[in-house]
Amino acid sequence: MDLLLAWRNIWRNRKRTLITVTLVTLSVTVAVFMRSLQEGSYARMIENAVGSFTGYVQVHQKDYWDDKTLDNGMTENDTLMEKILSADGVKGVNLRLESFSLASHGNSTKGALIMGIIPEKDTLMDIQSRIKGGSYITEEDSSVILGSKLASFLNVSPGDTIVLLGQGHYGQSAVGAFPVKGIAKIPAPDLDRQIVIMPLKLAQNYFSFPNGLTSIVVLFDDPQRTQVITDKLNATLDTTSYKALSWQKMSPEMVDMINSDRAGGIMMIAILYMIIAFGVFGTVLMMTEERKKEFAVMVAIGMQKTKLATISFLETILMNSIGVIAGIAITIPIILYFMYNPLMMTGKEAESFEKLGIEPIMPTIMSFKIFFHQILVILSISLVAFMYSLISIMRLKIIKAIRR
Amino acid sequence: MKKETKASSPLRGDKRGAPVIIEVRGLHKTYTETEVEVKAINGIDLSFEEGEFTAIVGPSGCGKTTFLNMIGGLDVPTSGKVFINGTDISTFSSSKMIDFRLNNIGFVFQAYNLIPVLTAKENAEFIMQLQGRPKAERDKRIAELFEAIGIAGKENIKPSRLSGGQQQRVAVARALASKPKFILADEPTANLDSKATAELLDIMHELNRQEKVTFIFSTHDKRVIERAERIITLEDGKVVSDIIVNI
Numbered sequence: 001m002d003l004l005l006a007w008r009n010i011w012r013n014r015k016r017t018l019i020t021v022t023l024v025t026l027s028v029t030v031a032v033f034m035r036s037l038q039e040g041s042y043a044r045m046i047e048n049a050v051g052s053f054t055g056y057v058q059v060h061q062k063d064y065w066d067d068k069t070l071d072n073g074m075t076e077n078d079t080l081m082e083k084i085l086s087a088d089g090v091k092g093v094n095l096r097l098e099s100f101s102l103a104s105h106g107n108s109t110k111g112a113l114i115m116g117i118i119p120e121k122d123t124l125m126d127i128q129s130r131i132k133g134g135s136y137i138t139e140e141d142s143s144v145i146l147g148s149k150l151a152s153f154l155n156v157s158p159g160d161t162i163v164l165l166g167q168g169h170y171g172q173s174a175v176g177a178f179p180v181k182g183i184a185k186i187p188a189p190d191l192d193r194q195i196v197i198m199p200l201k202l203a204q205n206y207f208s209f210p211n212g213l214t215s216i217v218v219l220f221d222d223p224q225r226t227q228v229i230t231d232k233l234n235a236t237l238d239t240t241s242y243k244a245l246s247w248q249k250m251s252p253e254m255v256d257m258i259n260s261d262r263a264g265g266i267m268m269i270a271i272l273y274m275i276i277a278f279g280v281f282g283t284v285l286m287m288t289e290e291r292k293k294e295f296a297v298m299v300a301i302g303m304q305k306t307k308l309a310t311i312s313f314l315e316t317i318l319m320n321s322i323g324v325i326a327g328i329a330i331t332i333p334i335i336l337y338f339m340y341n342p343l344m345m346t347g348k349e350a351e352s353f354e355k356l357g358i359e360p361i362m363p364t365i366m367s368f369k370i371f372f373h374q375i376l377v378i379l380s381i382s383l384v385a386f387m388y389s390l391i392s393i394m395r396l397k398i399i400k401a402i403r404r
Numbered sequence: 405m406k407k408e409t410k411a412s413s414p415l416r417g418d419k420r421g422a423p424v425i426i427e428v429r430g431l432h433k434t435y436t437e438t439e440v441e442v443k444a445i446n447g448i449d450l451s452f453e454e455g456e457f458t459a460i461v462g463p464s465g466c467g468k469t470t471f472l473n474m475i476g477g478l479d480v481p482t483s484g485k486v487f488i489n490g491t492d493i494s495t496f497s498s499s500k501m502i503d504f505r506l507n508n509i510g511f512v513f514q515a516y517n518l519i520p521v522l523t524a525k526e527n528a529e530f531i532m533q534l535q536g537r538p539k540a541e542r543d544k545r546i547a548e549l550f551e552a553i554g555i556a557g558k559e560n561i562k563p564s565r566l567s568g569g570q571q572q573r574v575a576v577a578r579a580l581a582s583k584p585k586f587i588l589a590d591e592p593t594a595n596l597d598s599k600a601t602a603e604l605l606d607i608m609h610e611l612n613r614q615e616k617v618t619f620i621f622s623t624h625d626k627r628v629i630e631r632a633e634r635i636i637t638l639e640d641g642k643v644v645s646d647i648i649v650n651i
Binding site for chain 1: 473476478479498499502503505506507510511513517519520521522530531533534535578579
């Protein structure tokens with residue numbers, strides 16, 4: 001009976017209920033889409049910079065991350081590898097040797113990130129699939145792959161030779177001329193502007209660092225387990241020599257940027273919800289005030305105030321639930337569309353994104369969390385609005401209300 | 405032909421020697437909400453027996469409605485006591501009083517006060533539903549009542565599509581459905597035309613006889629007063645006459 005009464009009560013004034021439901025629907029649609037777009041962009045940013053480059057967890061020599069020089073590198077070590085690979089959830093590793101050098105071709109010179117990898121095994125970066133010109137390198141090659149923007153800056157094509165000049169292990173100079181075998185389009189614009197990829201052995205020779213490594217990228221399936229894996233590794237490894245770091249520790253600026261951008265977005269949605277809250281409250285207020293006499297009659301003939309309050313609560317929840325369900329139903333196809341057809345920034349907007357090191361693509365993401373948060377917000381608004389109704393019912397003076 | 409007789413005590417009905425179901429002692433109600441103190445009830449001692457058909461009459465502001473509110477547990481006296489079946493209801497908590505009203509008292513209001521979103525049948529069975537009576541019992545009782553009060557066939561119609569007389573019949577059915585100990589009707593015919601009033605009074609009188617339900621009306625309406633078997637007149641919050649009428 002409670003539910004039936006509540007359902008019929010919300011449709012007493014169809015126009016008012018429809019306006020309220022529409023407000024809630026629109027707010028949920030806008031909020032879910034905005035949050036989905038934001039979180040989708042962050043996920044892509046993290047995937048480009050972390051999931052496809054640094055990895056979610058890396059192991060370094062303990063001082064390396066604070067002072068990224070080759071002198072703080074480490075050498076390949078079977079015991080260390082065994083410990084990392086035996087940690088629960090770890091599926092493999094990618095070995096890397098990274099440092100900076102000057103890359104030169106013709107009259108152009110630019111600072112470059114030299115990265116030595118095992119080409120056949122570095123599944124994380126998946127450079128092979130990103131080759132836009134030339135071909136991929138093998139472990140035995142003495143040639144390199146360039147990021148497309150760096151290649152463009154140096155005016156290099158596959159088959160050309162670049163000169164690298166830098167500092168090797170323990171202050172030795174590192175110099176070499178390397179044929180360019182391929183050009184790769186790296187999704188993270190910052191990297192694309194500066195990366196030179198070469199086989200690990202070649203990099204160890206170039207930097208005069210035999211068996212040298214700067215990072216061991218730890219591979220595992222679920223990025224949500226980043227902190228768990230990091231903690232497990234730090235518990236297993238000899239922390240006087242090695243340290244496992246999560247991507248959040250390695251890229252705090254990205255975490256800060258995402259957090260501040262997320263806060264801005266949430267603030268916008270909060271303002272939207274405040275406006276909606278007034279609308280919902282107004283409806284509940286009117287629904288309560290115009291029925292006080294009826295409430296009084298119901299209590300007079302034997303309905304407990306708590307039961308009356310339950311019906312009023314169901315009315316508020318039902319009305320807002322219709323809005324939430326409609327909002328979610330509208331948003332799901334929109335999110336799915338933009339998930340597979342992301343918004344592509346063009347012109348100056350794209351440039352400004354790239355200046356920030358962000359790929360100018362904004363995909364959406366389908367996340368239960370986003371929907372759940374909107375449901376929670378609307379539920380909270382409903383509860384606050386219901387408080388007015390609850391207080392009115394509990395303070396109801398039967399005689400006074402019946403005389404209205 | 406009507407024959408009027410005074411009760412043995414001017415303040416006490418003694419019509420049939422039936423059990424007393426309502427007893428009021430030293431009842432006072434003073435309103436102090438305005439600057440002027442209003443003594444709405446100023447010392448009433450009365451009792452009502454099972455099966456009475458009583459009209460409480462008097463000029464506007466004499467305290468009729470306030471008196472009904474007191475014996476219906478809708479308002480609390482400033483002093484004095486109200487006993488229903490020997491229980492002092494003025495000691496009840498608000499929640500207990502609601503339950504007491506649910507199971508013992510039926511109300512018929514001047515403005516019908518049906519729930520607009522419920523059909524006639526749903527309105528009539530509303531109290532039985534609150535009492536948790538099974539559907540089969542509710543259906544049987546409502547069918548009987550609707551037949552008795554002449555609105556069979558109107559079960560699925562919402563109040564807004566019923567005439568005033570029909571709405572008040574549904575209100576009577578609602579009050580009677582749970583077989584309360586007594587029914588309090590506050591100006592039940594005030595919004596009805598002569599025909600509807602006569603029909604409604606016939607119905608209530610018949611139900612009073614058949615089901616032995618006590619009816620207590622507050623009214624100005626001569627048509628109701630003419631049908632009453634006991635007439636209590638109030639003035640300035642006091643009982644000035646209490647007459648048993650033998651029809």
